[in-house]
Amino acid sequence: MYGLPNHEGPALKRSNLGHYKVRSVTPRVIDSDPNLPKAPSRIQQRNRSRILEAALEVFSSHGYRGSTLDQIATEAGLSKPNILYYFAGKEDIHVTLLSQLMSTWLDPLKEMDPNGEPIEELLAYVHRKLDMAIELPRESRLFANEILQGAPRMGPHLVADLKPLFDDRTAVILRWMDTGKIARSDPAHLLFSIWATTQHYADFAAQTEVLLPDTERRHSGARDFLTQLFTKLLAP
Amino acid sequence: MYGLPNHEGPALKRSNLGHYKVRSVTPRVIDSDPNLPKAPSRIQQRNRSRILEAALEVFSSHGYRGSTLDQIATEAGLSKPNILYYFAGKEDIHVTLLSQLMSTWLDPLKEMDPNGEPIEELLAYVHRKLDMAIELPRESRLFANEILQGAPRMGPHLVADLKPLFDDRTAVILRWMDTGKIARSDPAHLLFSIWATTQHYADFAAQTEVLLPDTERRHSGARDFLTQLFTKLLAP
DNA sequence: TCGTGTCTTTACCAAATGGTAAAAAAGTGA
DNA sequence: TCACTTTTTTACCATTTGGTAAAGACACGA
Numbered sequence: 001m002y003g004l005p006n007h008e009g010p011a012l013k014r015s016n017l018g019h020y021k022v023r024s025v026t027p028r029v030i031d032s033d034p035n036l037p038k039a040p041s042r043i044q045q046r047n048r049s050r051i052l053e054a055a056l057e058v059f060s061s062h063g064y065r066g067s068t069l070d071q072i073a074t075e076a077g078l079s080k081p082n083i084l085y086y087f088a089g090k091e092d093i094h095v096t097l098l099s100q101l102m103s104t105w106l107d108p109l110k111e112m113d114p115n116g117e118p119i120e121e122l123l124a125y126v127h128r129k130l131d132m133a134i135e136l137p138r139e140s141r142l143f144a145n146e147i148l149q150g151a152p153r154m155g156p157h158l159v160a161d162l163k164p165l166f167d168d169r170t171a172v173i174l175r176w177m178d179t180g181k182i183a184r185s186d187p188a189h190l191l192f193s194i195w196a197t198t199q200h201y202a203d204f205a206a207q208t209e210v211l212l213p214d215t216e217r218r219h220s221g222a223r224d225f226l227t228q229l230f231t232k233l234l235a236p
Numbered sequence: 237m238y239g240l241p242n243h244e245g246p247a248l249k250r251s252n253l254g255h256y257k258v259r260s261v262t263p264r265v266i267d268s269d270p271n272l273p274k275a276p277s278r279i280q281q282r283n284r285s286r287i288l289e290a291a292l293e294v295f296s297s298h299g300y301r302g303s304t305l306d307q308i309a310t311e312a313g314l315s316k317p318n319i320l321y322y323f324a325g326k327e328d329i330h331v332t333l334l335s336q337l338m339s340t341w342l343d344p345l346k347e348m349d350p351n352g353e354p355i356e357e358l359l360a361y362v363h364r365k366l367d368m369a370i371e372l373p374r375e376s377r378l379f380a381n382e383i384l385q386g387a388p389r390m391g392p393h394l395v396a397d398l399k400p401l402f403d404d405r406t407a408v409i410l411r412w413m414d415t416g417k418i419a420r421s422d423p424a425h426l427l428f429s430i431w432a433t434t435q436h437y438a439d440f441a442a443q444t445e446v447l448l449p450d451t452e453r454r455h456s457g458a459r460d461f462l463t464q465l466f467t468k469l470l471a472p
Numbered sequence: 473t474c475g476t477g478t479c480t481t482t483a484c485c486a487a488a489t490g491g492t493a494a495a496a497a498a499g500t501g502a
Numbered sequence: 503t504c505a506c507t508t509t510t511t512t513a514c515c516a517t518t519t520g521g522t523a524a525a526g527a528c529a530c531g532a
Contacts, residue, residue: 066301079480148380150442200429203380206383206394211399221425222428225425228469233469279508320490
């Protein structure tokens with residue numbers, strides 16, 4: 001009688017392909033494979049990135065379901081049908097955003113050098129993560145929203161991309177501990193605590209801004225505190 | 237042309253009072269003030285708490301906008317009009333939930349004893365918060381969702397309830413530091429880091445469960461790690 | 473300047489969703 | 503059992519919203 005809601009809004013009536021990614025081809029002499037889609041025109045690049053920028057703004061502050069195509073369209077300065085010319089649908093925009101941001105988000109973790117000085121590497125990682133949380137809070141919130149809802153659109157990405165990197169990095173950290181250059185602790189929880197403490201400043205900004213109105217103390221204070229916290233933890 | 241969305245769905249046509257809270261009174265001999273609303277009947281108590289339990293389940297996993305009255309109704313085993321007999325609307329349910337949970341959520345902070353042993357008190361607080369995150373993840377996620385969206389319905393609560401408590405507790409911690417019983421650090425950021433690290437296990441469970449599938453290591457491992465982390469930070 | 477393909481707008485639609493009116497059903501005290 | 507109140511159901515409604523069709527505007531090479 002009262003079924004679960006269709007979380008994607010009105011049902012799409014036909015598979016909505018052929019909009020941008022798959023299209024008929026006008027062969028170019030330069031192009032090696034005439035069966036590949038054309039390179040995006042300047043206008044396409046501009047509008048697609050406009051839409052993604054607008055979507056980041058909207059999705060990150062209202063969540064997926066809390067955002068509407070109209071909002072994104074207004075923010076992007078385009079009409080709703082027009083953004084649907086560039087993307088197959090709301091979900092397509094969201095997924096595109098998430099996958100694009102995934103690499104940005106994981107970069108600092110990749111940059112940790114297994115041959116570097118352990119304490120330096122880890123503290124640098126903390127600082128980079130904190131800088132990102134402060135400078136790119138929308139990106140942080142976008143991910144937080146997605147994970148909070150149980151990662152419905154990013155679950156596979158987590159398993160395929162994040163998990164292997166995570167396993168690799170925890171192994172590196174474990175080896176560092178074996179050398180005695182940093183104190184022993186659970187590397188997995190160490191990474192969790194770094195993520196939690198840094199992203200907290202982006203994800204819970206509405207709270208921290210109320211509790212600690214002084215922006216300067218919030219930002220550089222966070223840096224000092226986290227340095228102290230992790231320096232003490234890692235000291236051999 | 238393309239306006240912002242009305243985030244509350246269809247506009248309500250009239251002020252929707254008189255549903256439960258305000259109703260005509262049949263005077264009782266026992267009641268001292270016959271102009272006060274009647275005490276809720278057994279059936280009302282049962283159904284209201286059923287609805288709140290269902291709403292906690294639904295709101296915490298889909299967010300406010302991602303949840304529908306039908307979902308809540310189904311989960312509660314009632315019909316949609318029936319839950320609207322008990323609550324004035326979707327927002328009323330959400331607000332009721334949030335205010336009820338606020339005190340549960342702040343209790344551990346209140347219980348910190350200014351006259352206790354600083355390290356013990358703070359570690360006990362960390363452990364209580366972690367236990368709550370693990371045992372009441374839905375409550376944690378409900379708050380996280382609300383804060384992430386900028387606390388649209390809880391902002392005033394934060395200022396009125398949390399801020400004074402926060403200021404008081406950071407002052408207590410500062411006094412503890414003055415006695416030399418714990419190391420100096422910024423008390424505000426100390427509390428932030430406790431909240432961040434503990435709630436992370438509830439709010440980002442979708443992630444931690446992928447990265448650390450072993451439930452035992454996730455839970456007791458977190459406890460050990462956080463004990464270590466904060467013991468080292470606080471050691472004078 | 474003409475024609476072809478790209479981009480944008482106008483005018484829609486169907487489903488989902490929050491909410492309501494009103495009558496039926498179930499309790500309840502006397 | 504009767505009268506009265508409380509609770510539940512049935513049948514709706516108005517907006518919102520994701521999405522589409524189709525025509526028009528635009529760009530640009532030949």
